[in-house]
Amino acid sequence: MVHDHISKHFRLTETQKRALSRLKIETILDLLYHFPTRYEHSGDQKTVSGLVVGTDAILYGTIHKPQTKKSWKSKRPMSEAWLEDGTGRIKLMWFNQPYIAKMIPGGALVKISGRVEGNTSKYIANPEIEGVSELPIGGSDTVFGAQTENDELFSVYPESRGITSRWFRHAIAKILTNDVLSLCVDTIPKEVLAKYKLPKISTALVWMHQPKNERNALSARKRFAFEEIFVIQTAKQQLRKELDLEQSYTITNAKTHAEEFTSRLPFSLTHGQQHALTSIFEDIGSPHAMSRLLEGDVGSGKTAVAAAAAYAVVKTPPKERPSATLQVGYMAPTEILAEQHFQSFIQYFSHLPVQIGLITSSGCKKYPSKVNPRESTKISKGQLLKWVANGEIAVLIGTHSLISKNVQFRDLGLVIIDEQHRFGTGQRHMLIQKDGLIPHLLSMTATPIPRTLALTLYGDLDITVLDEMPPGRKKVITKIVDKTGREEMYTALRNELDAGRQAYVICPRIDEPDPRKMTALQTKSVKAEAARLSTKELRGYTVDVLHGQMKPSEKEERMRTLLAHEVDVLVATSVVEVGVNVPNATVIVIEGAERFGLAQLHQLRGRVVRSTHQSYCYALTSSGASSRRLQAFVKAKNGFELAEHDLKIRGPGELYGRSQSGLTDLGMEALTNLKMVEAARTEARNIIENDPLLKKYPALKNAIHTKKEKIHFE
Incomplete structure (x- = not known):
């Protein structure tokens, strides 16, 4: 029945x-x-006359004057209505949800829950609403119409247009009375449940949906949070076990x-x-094949580490070709970065009789040139691929085209992935050599990842952190x-530009539920700001734009013009947070800094880290007083400190998104609990160590299979 x-x-x-x-x-x-996302206490029911600004309230009453209109500030569509309950009336508003006014006719009996706001007059913005068949008599009636004790909790579920929290309560109550609990199989082994005092699944489901008290609800939430992390950890440990059995090239004398x-x-x-x-x-x-993630701030020296590893390879x-060399593949996130890494590797390896190739959609290059051994030369893609296939090219640098089917290596010993840490096993197995050996993998990222998230999402990788900057590097x-x-800041910016430096101006993040609308609004914002700066504060300087609606080739071209100093100032969205290195850029201005997460602010600041000159980051805020978050941004020693701070303040869902993590x-809540994540990891390791194929744990095996089908987490 459960299926x-x-x-x-x-x-x-x-x-x-x-x-x-x-x-x-x-x-x-x-x-x-x-x-449920939360629980309501029956005693939270209020009357309109007794409402207090800044508190959460549950109201029952009648809807009056529902209408669709446009908000006075942003001119975006919204719904508006009034709720009356016999003691007074209060305005209800739903921003960006014009359809709600059409769903609730005047005279409808409803239950409303939300936060009371307002100065001169009270209102509730974006409240949860559900229809009821009758209004309760007194404050102890539930949405089910039955009298209960005041300490009972009611589940509030995530909704979608056309289905309400009330529907979920009724539907789940019906299922729970159908003896379905006896058919639910525990994913977590009995010994693990006992060790951490977690309720079995049948008990936990009742406590989750129909808790008698807060203790029940918290215990159930802890159990299911542990289960989710445990399933992912077990899948990651199983993957790690498989990789540990894969044969790779043994790199001798690496040190x-x-x-x-x-x-x-x-x-x-x-x-x-x-x-x-x-x-x-x-x-x-x-x-055995290496699987390692190297984390480090921009400028912490990850490329030098990767180059040293590549050198050893x-x-x-x-073995069968003692006069030849193993090969290295280096995958960069953008063509310009691939080009820059190509030039860096030429400098690193110029004293060796080693050939280096570059492959991008824009063309191919090879070093050294036969005509001039100190220079690189452009060559055809076909010729480059031929030399890669016969092993003449020892180091091949490129973008995602590096792993296309027509790129065949002779003896690929190491793959280096820069800012592409979602490099899955499927992609990796495409690189298995003809002799059956799998290359070592070094993945690198400048994105600061909190420890709990790293342990969960990258549990199949060993993690190394570079948490210090090279000596002599000037702090931004x-x-x-x-x-x-602002005026003082613009004066300082103009002084830098007059000294021959360059700058970024980052436009504010725009919160819009529809991703396409959000991109369009941000594009409009970037163009408008560039036009304004060109005629006002930065008149006389060359200003260009970069935004999310541009094609990848257009973005690359804009960054090339910046790198060539054909542009003084680049006005952009946050798409520049991971991009080309422009050593001459010494200033970044971030408008609406309070709208960005700390990790993202740090990534943006990283755009001006590489300059040999003193660099500056200006976090512009519309509020008079700077928040604790922005103060943390100013004071933090590194990105990892900021990521942990952001995890506590904003939560992992805000930071990394459900679609990105699969959680x-x-x-996501569990990721704020390091002890839980480490416990889940420990138990997963123990199980996979003793039973790699999960023969003794069929329910856990099925849960992993289901998770992999729903979310591709490699």
Whole structure:
């Protein structure tokens, strides 16, 4: 029964079917796992006359004057209505939801829940609303129409247009009375439940949907949060076990080669870089494939670490071809970065008889040129692919085209992925060599990832963190600027431009539910700001734009003009947070800084980290006083400190998004609990160590399979 389609047990309208589909609810089990977002206390019911601004309230009453109109500020469509309950009336407003006014006719009996706001007159913005058949007598009637104790909790569920929280309460109550709980199989092994004092699934489902008290609800939420993290951790550990069994090239004398490489560098490695290389050399020195994620702020020296590892690989010959060399593939997120890495590797390896290739959609290059051994030369794609296939090209640098089917390596020993840490096993297996060996993998990111998130989403990778900057690197001076400090900031910006430097101006993030509308609004914002600056504060300077509606080739071209100093100021959206390195850019101005997360602000600031000159970041805020978050942005030593701070303040859902992580709201909550994540990881490791194929745990195996089908998490 739990795997039956929901339509087999409920008569559904077409609207309800579409709503359930949007919520990804197909089966009875999906319905049971559609958990409440919160619980309401029956004692929270208020009257209009007793409402207090700043408090949450539940109201029952009659709807009057529902209408669709446009908000006075943004001119966006909204719904408006009045609720009357016999003691008074209050205005209700739903922004960006004009359809609500059409769904609630005048005279409808409803239950309203939301926060009371207002100064001169009270109102409730974006309240939850559901129709009721009758108004309760007194404050202790529930939406089910039965008298209950005042300490009872009522579940409030995520809704979608056409289906309400009330419908979910009734539907789940019906399912729970049908003896379906005896058919639910526990995903978490009994010994793990007992160890952490977690309720079994039948008890937890009742406590989740129909808790008698807060203790029941919290216990159930803890159990299902643990389950979600545990399933993902087990899948990751299983994947890791599979990779550990894969044979790869053994890179001998890696440390000696690295010392030879680093001795030629014009700088000394930091302790963090040395530690990272030690870990990498231990990995690639074994016959099993390395899987490592290297995290570090922009400018922390990840590329130097990657180059040292690549050097050790290209100095190692394949067993059957002692005069040849193993190959390295380096995948960059953009063509311009691929070009910059190509130039960097030429400098790193110029003293070696090593050929380096570049492959992008714009064309191909090879170093050294036969005509001029000190220069690179453009070559045809066909010729480059031929030299890659026969092993002549030792290092191939490119974008995602690096893993296309027509790129065939002879002896690929190492793959380096820059800012593409979602490189899955499917892509990796495309690179398995003809002799059956799989290349080592070094993935790198400048995105600061909180420890709990890294342990969960990248549980199949070993993680190394570069948490210090190379000596002599100037710290970006960061200032919070309110309305009174703008003119002074523009004067400082013009001084930098007059000194021959360049700058970024980042337009505010626009919150809009529809991604297409959001992109369009941000594009409009960028163009308008560029036009304004060109005629006012930055008149006489060359100003260009970069936004999300541009094609990738257009974005690349705009960044090339910036790199060539054909542009003084680039006005952009946050699409520049991961992009080309422009050492001459020394100023970044972030408008509406309070709208960005701390990790994103830090990424944006990273655009001006690489300059040899003093760099500046101006966080512009519309509010008079700067928030604690922005103060943390100014004071934090590194991105990891900021990421942990953002995790506590904004929550992981805001930071990384459900679609990116594959986690539900409940799983996201669990990421703020390091002990829970580590416990789930420990138990998952123990189970996979003793039973890699999960023969003793069929329910867990099925849960992993279901998770993989719904969300591609590799």
